Every structure is written in C-alpha cells, then in structure tokens.
Amino acid sequence: MITLTKLNKESFTLNAVYIEKIEATPDTMIFLTNGKHYVVLEPVEEVKRRVTKFYHDIQILK
Structure with a gap:
C-alpha cells in the first residue's frame, strides 16, 4: 500500500497492485x-x- 494526497490535501492509502497506468495531465x-x-x-x-x-518491500522486486 502507498500513501498519497488528494487535491484537497487529504491523504489516503492505495493498493499499488491495482495501478494500471499513471499520467501527468498536468495533474x-x-x-x-x-x-x-x-x-x-x-x-x-x-x-x-x-x-x-x-x-520491493513485499519482495516482488529485488
């Protein structure tokens, strides 16, 4: 899990396993x-x- 910050400055935790893609648009x-x-x-x-x-922490990458 990774901790990120929404645009309203509220932090949340996301399971990174489910990320398909990341874009800068510019956000x-x-x-x-x-x-x-x-x-x-x-x-x-x-x-x-x-x-x-x-x-790395969950040992998928070394």
Missing part, C-alpha cells in the same frame, strides 16, 4: 484496473518511486 492521474481513477498532488516520478518501494 497526476492514477488509473486502476477496476476502472476507477484518482488525481493526486504527488508528481508521477514520486508515485513511481513509492510503487517501486512497495514492490
């Missing part, structure tokens, strides 16, 4: 495999860093 939009999407304050590179760390 960062995260699209999930279930069709939902979230707009967050963090830039794309920060979201990617957090997802990579999450995968």
